[in-house]
Amino acid sequence: MNDIAVTRRSRITPEREAELYRAVLDLLREVGYDAVTMDAVAARTRSSKATLYRQWGGKAELVVKALRSQKPGGIADIDTGSLRGDLHAIIGREDDCAMERNAALMRALAMAVHMNDDLRQAFKELLVEPEIEEFRRVVQRAVDRGEVRPDNPALEYTTHMLVGAFATRTLIDDLPPTRAFLTSYIDAVVLPALGAPLH
């Protein structure tokens, strides 16, 4: 983090930041990305547009950081000693309600992400790439432990498998993604594709 970022950060409290993110997510759910404006966020949160722009630079960054604030952290702290244990623990960080709320937000944003270059860029840098990097560390440990062969061709598709299951559950089965579903998918698809132990 550079000096400018630190200066920007220091202007509002973490409580106020959380309150702003909640308001942005409420607006997103109510009207969708295109209709969320900095004016609407300022009005809803009784803040000045100047503050919002100073703190977040623009709507895309504000929306993605609001989304990121909802995601459970802590993948970096998970280290159960097996790939299956790690993946189950990652899924277990969120309860089913939180998971479905996040899935609904992601669905609501899917079109906007593909229509708006700045949103797609922020989405990629602030959400997708850090997530891929975290999964990569988990899988690399499995390779280092000898659970997965380093030349297994499914290694580069770990994120596609997991995100794909999450993304297609509602479309295909008309059911929300749940921990039970994702856990079962990990055991049936992800671990066998990687040739990793199922226990």
Next chain:
Amino acid sequence: MNDIAVTRRSRITPEREAELYRAVLDLLREVGYDAVTMDAVAARTRSSKATLYRQWGGKAELVVKALRSQKPGGIADIDTGSLRGDLHAIIGREDDCAMERNAALMRALAMAVHMNDDLRQAFKELLVEPEIEEFRRVVQRAVDRGEVRPDNPALEYTTHMLVGAFATRTLIDDLPPTRAFLTSYIDAVVLPALGAPLH
């Protein structure tokens, strides 16, 4: 097909039907699902709204049938003698340009599908379920040939794997889904998860 459907069908020629579908898809790309109206379709295609309603019942059915008209058919004709051959042949029906055009249309519709119950219903009945059924037949033949064990837990996730790869390619890699990518994904993920032969 019942008598009423036959009567409705007979009112326009296949050429005219194809022309109407192209106009609907153009409108979808230009303005998105919410802004496509039966008025706009009628104006663009110089047809009467009464004809459109008589033929398709409503916007959701018209849009989904327009999408369906773009999909390559012929899964039912594919029977290469192995699961790998069948899945590669299914991917090979479409060139990369057509695949990316379809992917872009699906992304543009993702939000609308989740916001509109009638569109989701039409999507499910006219596109998702027939596709799942076709995949099921292909995989069932592999089970019958002894390529896949009938109790393999990945069997119920075949569609999630394939559709998930298609849906996440752009989000995760910022690249369009291509035949080369999907073929590689089938060999790295789908066949190993199903325990099916890789040759």
